[in-house]
Amino acid sequence: MTITDALAQQTIELPSWAFGNSGTRFKVFAQQGVPRDPYEKIADAAQVHTYTGVAPRVSLHIPWDLVDDYDALAAHAAGLGVSIGAINSNLFQDDDYMLGSLTHPSADVRKKAIAHHLQCVDVMRATGSTDLKIWLPDGLNYPGQDSLRARQDRLADSLAEIYAALDPNHRLILEYKFFEPAFYAMDIPDWGTSLLHCLALGDRAFVVLDTGHHAPGTNIEFIVAQLLRAGRLGAFDFNSRFYADDDLMVGSADPFQLFRIMHEIVQSGALAPDSGVNFMLDQCHNIEPKIPGQIRSVMNVQEATAKALLVDAAALLEAQLAGDVLGANALVMDAYNTDVRPLLAELRESQGLDPDPIRAYKASGYAETIIAERVGGNQAGWGA
Numbered sequence: 001m002t003i004t005d006a007l008a009q010q011t012i013e014l015p016s017w018a019f020g021n022s023g024t025r026f027k028v029f030a031q032q033g034v035p036r037d038p039y040e041k042i043a044d045a046a047q048v049h050t051y052t053g054v055a056p057r058v059s060l061h062i063p064w065d066l067v068d069d070y071d072a073l074a075a076h077a078a079g080l081g082v083s084i085g086a087i088n089s090n091l092f093q094d095d096d097y098m099l100g101s102l103t104h105p106s107a108d109v110r111k112k113a114i115a116h117h118l119q120c121v122d123v124m125r126a127t128g129s130t131d132l133k134i135w136l137p138d139g140l141n142y143p144g145q146d147s148l149r150a151r152q153d154r155l156a157d158s159l160a161e162i163y164a165a166l167d168p169n170h171r172l173i174l175e176y177k178f179f180e181p182a183f184y185a186m187d188i189p190d191w192g193t194s195l196l197h198c199l200a201l202g203d204r205a206f207v208v209l210d211t212g213h214h215a216p217g218t219n220i221e222f223i224v225a226q227l228l229r230a231g232r233l234g235a236f237d238f239n240s241r242f243y244a245d246d247d248l249m250v251g252s253a254d255p256f257q258l259f260r261i262m263h264e265i266v267q268s269g270a271l272a273p274d275s276g277v278n279f280m281l282d283q284c285h286n287i288e289p290k291i292p293g294q295i296r297s298v299m300n301v302q303e304a305t306a307k308a309l310l311v312d313a314a315a316l317l318e319a320q321l322a323g324d325v326l327g328a329n330a331l332v333m334d335a336y337n338t339d340v341r342p343l344l345a346e347l348r349e350s351q352g353l354d355p356d357p358i359r360a361y362k363a364s365g366y367a368e369t370i371i372a373e374r375v376g377g378n379q380a381g382w383g384a
């Protein structure tokens with residue numbers, strides 16, 4: 001397969017919440033034209049697909065994206081050329097979950113958290129989604145606060161109940177995060193813990209790797225290689241970070257890291273659409289306009305992918321087997337240092353797209369239209 005064919009087949013999933021207002025715990029800035037409901041979020045996400053051609057799915061977050069009629073929401077998406085992707089549960093915004101949700105010492109609270117996932121599975125059935133995505137905010141702030149081990153046991157039982165409720169075509173994808181909101185011990189702090197739970201659950205449970213969820217300096221591409229070896233890399237939540245879980249545009253802080261990740265993906269054949277790896281974004285655009293922010297992010301993933309595809313795999317293997325340290329490194333660096341923008345522009349033109357998606361979006365007048373039309377109502381924001 002040519003590099004262009006591989007790039008043409010790539011798809012990237014967008015998060016509905018990237019189109020709503022977001023911020024930090026200090027301030028959420030409202031932007032003009034922001035969606036008031038999930039229908040408008042999907043319309044904005046469809047714009048990203050219109051101009052990039054590679055973003056045909058939108059992840060939903062429940063209850064932020066609760067609607068009365070999911071058949072209608074799915075039909076709305078289809079009418080705009082996109083479909084519903086992963087359904088994210090939300091275990092971090094209910095007072096009952098202060099001391100945990102799926103790991104909570106109280107069986108009643110655990111029951112409530114499990115029931116929320118059954119509601120998410122119903123949304124999956126109605127929308128045709130196949131991925132139930134769980135990020136567990138549970139954890140401890142202080143040593144002794146609860147038993148580390150008992151919480152793992154409760155978690156295993158809760159997850160097993162959720163897994164049992166899935167349809168045969170559904171996957172459970174399980175995210176990890178090393179800190180925040182808990183500061184002493186998260187209940188799923190790392191890929192190893194997520195993987196152990198997935199292995200116990202069964203062959204439709206996979207790990208989600210959010211690039212912002214590691215300690216600074218972590219070698220993320222090593223984790224990618226390990227999870228691919230185990231056949232358990234289910235998805236990425238792509239974003240960038242400088243310090244903590246910053247949720248900045250992917251490829252903005254460390255494009256070389258993104259390239260190294262995509263290099264592992266390409267070398268393992270995991271770019272293929274049937275590889276089971278869902279390339280999702282999990283970002284917030286606090287100060288930049290949201291639709292072009294998403295377009296830029298999609299382009300950054302495409303550029304890193306194109307560079308990874310440029311690595312001469314045969315020559316690299318030869319250099320590696322010969323112990324040619326400098327030669328092997330040069331092959332990787334030459335690919336990284338290639339300007340792939342002309343190649344991607346050509347690809348877009350061959351698909352009938354504008355070679356410059358951001359310019360095309362700006363010229364479309366969509367931003368002005370939504371600013372004029374979306375007056376009144378409550379803007380969607382982090383938590384709504």
Ligand code: PSV
Binds near residue numbers: 017088135282
């Ligand atoms: C948690 O930090 C997380 O990465 C999870 O994926 C959540 O669902 C998402 O962010 C919320 O923005």
Ligand code: MN
Binds near residue numbers: 237282
């Ligand atoms: Mn995430």
